[in-house]
Amino acid sequence: YHAKQKGNHYLFFNDSMNEQAVKRLQIENLMRFGLKEDHFVVYYQPKMDIKSGLLVGMEALVRFITPKKGIISPGVFIPIAEETGQIIDIGEVVLDKACKDVKRWIDQDLFDGRVAVNLSAKQFSLPDLTTRIDIILQKNHLPSYFLELEITEGTVMDDPQEAINVMRSLSARGIHLAIDDFGTGYSSLAYLKQFPLNTLKVDKAFVDDMHNERGRNMVDSIVTIAQNLELHVVAEGVEKADQLAILEELNCQTVQGYYYSKPLSAEEFTEFLKQQKSVKNKQTTPNLKVV
Ligand code: C2E
Ligand code: MG
Ligand code: MG
Ligand code: MG
Numbered sequence: 001y002h003a004k005q006k007g008n009h010y011l012f013f014n015d016s017m018n019e020q021a022v023k024r025l026q027i028e029n030l031m032r033f034g035l036k037e038d039h040f041v042v043y044y045q046p047k048m049d050i051k052s053g054l055l056v057g058m059e060a061l062v063r064f065i066t067p068k069k070g071i072i073s074p075g076v077f078i079p080i081a082e083e084t085g086q087i088i089d090i091g092e093v094v095l096d097k098a099c100k101d102v103k104r105w106i107d108q109d110l111f112d113g114r115v116a117v118n119l120s121a122k123q124f125s126l127p128d129l130t131t132r133i134d135i136i137l138q139k140n141h142l143p144s145y146f147l148e149l150e151i152t153e154g155t156v157m158d159d160p161q162e163a164i165n166v167m168r169s170l171s172a173r174g175i176h177l178a179i180d181d182f183g184t185g186y187s188s189l190a191y192l193k194q195f196p197l198n199t200l201k202v203d204k205a206f207v208d209d210m211h212n213e214r215g216r217n218m219v220d221s222i223v224t225i226a227q228n229l230e231l232h233v234v235a236e237g238v239e240k241a242d243q244l245a246i247l248e249e250l251n252c253q254t255v256q257g258y259y260y261s262k263p264l265s266a267e268e269f270t271e272f273l274k275q276q277k278s279v280k281n282k283q284t285t286p287n288l289k290v291v
Pocket of ligand 3: 201236
């Protein structure tokens with residue numbers, strides 16, 4: 001109500017706008033404190049090969065666990081962190097923790113694929129982005145081969161020419177690049193062809209819409225675009241067996257979603273990897289005996 005008492009501010013501030021501003025400020029302060037106190041934790045969601053049902057990779061997803069307000073969802077704090085610039089520090093914490101965890105899983109012989117880390121627009125436009133990534137990889141003794149970065153269409157279409165340069169320097173290091181939430185932004189197909197990409201991620205909204213023919217046609221079109229550009233396709237937010245069946249029919253190779261697993265804590269993911277390893281051993285042992 002403070003703003004209301006000051007001159008004619010009340011003309012522009014209603015209660016709900018004021019409430020929103022207060023909430024944003026609260027979250028900004030919680031994030032500043034959380035960065036100091038290590039309240040940002042990384043969860044991992046498996047990416048599964050449809051045909052074999054085996055794990056092929058995982059996505060690192062940040063969780064903000066505050067002692068007083070409980071877990072704050074990325075949908076709430078990421079947009080605010082983008083605006084305040086705190087996403088740069090949060091993103092580095094996530095990358096550092098993801099590298100550390102994956103290095104451990106590789107050393108334990110539980111994993112030898114890539115971890116996908118989301119990269120925000122603010123991070124992508126940092127002039128020293130590649131140096132920052134190199135430093136974090138080196139610190140964790142993790143070769144760049146094990147890293148994939150997920151970026152949105154908006155991030156790369158803002159300044160496509162510059163984006164090509166940044167993506168080339170990342171790609172030259174062996175880092176894989178994925179377009180996240182593909183189809184929800186506006187990508188120019190002409191540019192899509194020029195980007196050194198590896199993967200298109202089909203947004204959950206399209207997967208949810210596959211119960212009707214037009215929806216299925218949309219996913220079919222996205223898979224075709226990916227095939228024509230020789231890109232890998234990952235469908236996000238797969239929750240049901242019938243969605244999985246349609247995606248297999250449409251030649252989508254990889255899926256991520258609650259059907260296989262929700263995002264897991266590092267400890268839970270370790271168990272998931274151990275389970276996967278025993279399934280894999282059972283599937284390959286008979287063949288090995290023949291050889
Ligand atoms: P995203 O990168 O598209 O990540 C996929 C989101 O879909 C995750 O939400 C995941 O938990 C959710 N998801 C996966 N499978 C299913 C499913 O079967 N059903 C449903 N209902 N949801 C599913 P989450 O973890 O809440 O993250 C939301 C968004 O926040 C992410 O979308 C990403 O844009 C952003 N984000 C998360 N972690 C980071 C991060 O470390 N850095 C940055 N810059 N952004 C992040
Ligand atoms: Mg993502
Ligand atoms: Mg996504
Ligand atoms: Mg999404």
